[in-house]
Amino acid sequence: MKDRRLLGYLFVFAATLLVPAVVHDTFLLRVFTEAVMWIGLAVTFDVLAGYTGYLNFGHSAFFGIGAYTTAILMVRAGWHFAPAAVLGGAAAGIGALIAGFPTLRLRGAYFAIATWALARAIQQLVLIMDVTGGPDGMRLPAFLSPRFFYYVMLGLVGITFFAYWFLLERAPFGLKLKAVREDEQGAKALGLNPTKLKMQAFILSAVPTGIIGGVFAYWVTFIDPASTLGDLVSDQALVMVVFGGMGTLVGPVVGAILIFAFKTAFWAYLSDYEVLYIIILGAVIAGSVVFLPNGVLGVLPQRGRRNGPSPEEKGPGAVLPETEGGNSHG
Amino acid sequence: MAEPILVVDNLTKNFGGLAAVSEVSFQVHPKEIVGLIGPNGAGKTTLFNVISGYFAPSRGKILFQGKNISGKPPYVLAGRGIGRTFQVVKPFPGLSVLENVVIASFLRHPKRARAEEHAWKVLEFTELADKAHQSAASLTLAGRKRLEIGKALALDPTFLLLDEVVAGLNPTEVDHTIDLILKLRDRGITILIVEHIMRVIMRISDRLVVLNFGQKIAEGPPGEVARDPGVVEAYLGGGEA
Amino acid sequence: MELLPQALVDGIMLGAIYIIIAIGFSLVYGVMHVIDFAVGEWIMLGGFAGFYLNEWTHVEPMLLLPAVFAVFAVVGYLFQPLIHRVLSGHRGNPLLMGLVFTFGLSLMFRGLAQTFFGFYSHSVPSRFSNGSFFLQEGGFSMTVSSVRLAGLLYALLITGILHYLLKHTDFGLGVRALAQNRDAAGLMGVNNKRTSAYVYGIYVGISAMTGVLIGMILSLSAKMGPDYTIFAFFVVVLAGMGYLAGVPAAAFLLGIIQSFFLIYLDPGYTLLAVFAILYTILLVSPRGLFGKGV
DSSP: OHHHHHHHHHHHHHHHHTHHHHOOOHHHHHHHHHHHHHHHHHHHHHHHHHHHOOOOTTHHHHHHHHHHHHHHHHHTSOOOHHHHHHHHHHHHHHHHHHHHHHHTTSOHHHHHHHHHHHHHHHHHHHHHOTTTTGGGOEEOOOOOOHHHHHHHHHHHHHHHHHHHIIIIIISHHHHHHHHHHHOHHHHHHTTOOHHHHHHHHHHHHHHHHHHHHHHHHHHHSEEOHHHHHSHHHHHHHHHHHHHHOTTSSHHHHHHHHHHHHHHHHHHHHHTTOHHHHHHHHHHHHHHHHHHOTTHHHHHSOOSSOTTOSOGGGSOGGGTSOOOSSOOOOO | OOOOSEEEEEEEEEETTEEEEEEEEEEEOTTOEEEEEOSTTSSHHHHHHHHTTSSOOSEEEEEETTEEOTTOOHHHHHHHTEEEOOSSOOOOTTSBHHHHHHHHHTTTOOSHHHHHHHHHHHHHHTTOGGGTTSBGGGSOHHHHHHHHHHHHHTTOOSEEEEESSSTTOOHHHHHHHHHHHHHHHHTTOEEEEEOSOHHHHHHHOSEEEEEETTEEEEEEOHHHHHHOHHHIIIIITTTOO | OTHHHHHHHHHHHHHHHHHHHHHHHHHHHHHHOOOOTTHHHHHHHHHHHHHHHHHHHOOOHHHHHHHHHHHHHHHHHHHHHHHHHHHHSSOSOHHHHHHHHHHHHHHHHHHHHHHHHOSSOBOOOOTTTTOEEEEEETTEEEEEEHHHHHHHHHHHHHHHHHHHHHHHSHHHHHHHHHHHOHHHHHHTTOOHHHHHHHHHHHHHHHHHHHHHHHHHHSOBOTTOHHHHHHHHHHHHHHHOTTOGGGHHHHHHHHHHHHHHHHHTSOGGGHHHHHHHHHHHHHHHOTTTTTTOOO
């Protein structure tokens, strides 16, 4: 059954390879490229949120670190794009290591707010530094080939998706992460080191996010703190995952496509109402939590869902908030 | 007698100013079943949590197979061969019974296919094989308690800490679990068990260690301990049957 | 160096206000186990409520505080069941969902505020705003602004009332019981749902009132929320999660940092400094400055 799914994914991926052959309109190809980028950002967000239970409200920090690292290496050091973007991913990974080290030992709430604060602090830092161009942003050498960027983005996101599929759905890693998500204390007794696993998941989430940021920087040729480090990046990744269905690989993809389609339509017709878009994002996030606990995927008829039983099957123990610290007295 | 597998030496665990466990010493020998009893709040679960690495001891030390393990985290101890169950059973509710046991099997079998094979053996041993694909949360209490033992067993432990694995079960299920525990011992696993139901603990334990207010008040074969006036006073007199 | 005592005094008076924000935030976390990402938005909305009420009635904003409290307490009370539903519904990870939910709320509130209140900064005009005392003691001199002093007194008053409520009333006993052990509290007859709704109402009410004061002392803008959410979290983490006695020290420290950056450096660095301290504390002593958190 799992292999049939993989065939399905591969088929969809193969089909997307043909998009540039059919779509000749430059604007439309840009839209497709951006859609692929958002799929990547949603899937990377979900590795941590859905599989590990840690919300990274500062996802933009890693996107921005990747974008700025790539831009600085290309503009200030004259690097070629590919190694610069890879180093952008590495920088994001190191950022995750540094940010995760004190926070991943603690409960999820600390992590959520600390990453959120981190994204703001990094934005502030970029604004005051010279090497980043401060509020003026950075202009990269232009390479105007929509097809090139479509394939680079698709290849990158495709590799990320299939690597995640293997690691999370086939290899032991995914089950171990789920064990930590479900019950961290219980997982320890089974020989799992939760902090290490969470850290691995965080890095696994941050590295591709950083590379995507690097590709984005080269693609759009101009970056500034708002476009790469602004709240909107994290907020959109969050809404895509929550709306699509957290804790699955397909959910974020579906969520990303639907939300991105909405966003594109919204900007095309209502670009004067930027704030309305934010309100809608907030409403979709809050509304999904209340009405679509498993995302849009959750309302479709289920057939052998990978993410374990549906909530209806769960006993009452599953819905109680976790008690912290366990029992201290016998 | 052979070298003890576990030595608890003058162990104290404080919470704030309160000593939950105070200067407790005892030993467990290979293939023994040792019962740890005492009234509610006597410090049994705290002692379990210290031995299994959830709390670091405030004073004293714990030797396992001759090595000091005080303060080592639970996942390291699991690797050394210490398995444990929880009083409040903790299956991973969103995962299937099989997946629950597979996760524990990864410790000795890092490859997924081998881990699944191993998990099936454990499920057959604990008679959960027919429920393998159910969600863990859908099991009855008896099933969840058996799954809890199964998860600990999947670690291939040499030493098992069982925390109230029969409490709340009906008499048939109790007998069933007792058989399971005895079978574990026959496989060469040493067991330290906390249990409230006297009938069970008397039947399966080779020796008993009695705690009261965090201190050890008696130790010895079940028959002897049951006649110890201090124990009767503290334990049986405390309203427990 | 003559500005140093000034920065300290300003900071302490500002910090007093953060005490109340952090206490409310901690109470909600203790009772409902949810970190409310919308705390900064409640502050912002309360500030604007005070601003418009003042514009409309021309009543001194200090006197409007009870009205702002009452309105927002009711709003919070009515809002809580929704959060409760998220936390207790049939979901895999209710705590995670609680975080996501309040995050969504904060986005919505922020967007709505930008729509209705615009993008500009406002300040709430108070007759205290212009007054100040000038203190001179030997070589030192400093200005104590009346509005900051009023803020300090307000903070002391609210802290006192909360202290009384928590320590000397049945309601407070219920709150403390819930914070310690939800199941046992339920057995003792504490109504989890109702107590949580009251706590949330009180918290929203005092956050909103505090927003009015912030509008008098500093300024208001529709986008101010996230800064205050981070400040609230900063104070609570520094104090040690759940350790209320540590809150004042942490709050004063934040106020002093903020005043210090305002006077000596670029206020743009404040957030960086806050983050650096937060990071260091999480790294070195995750249980807070005093090691007493949970």
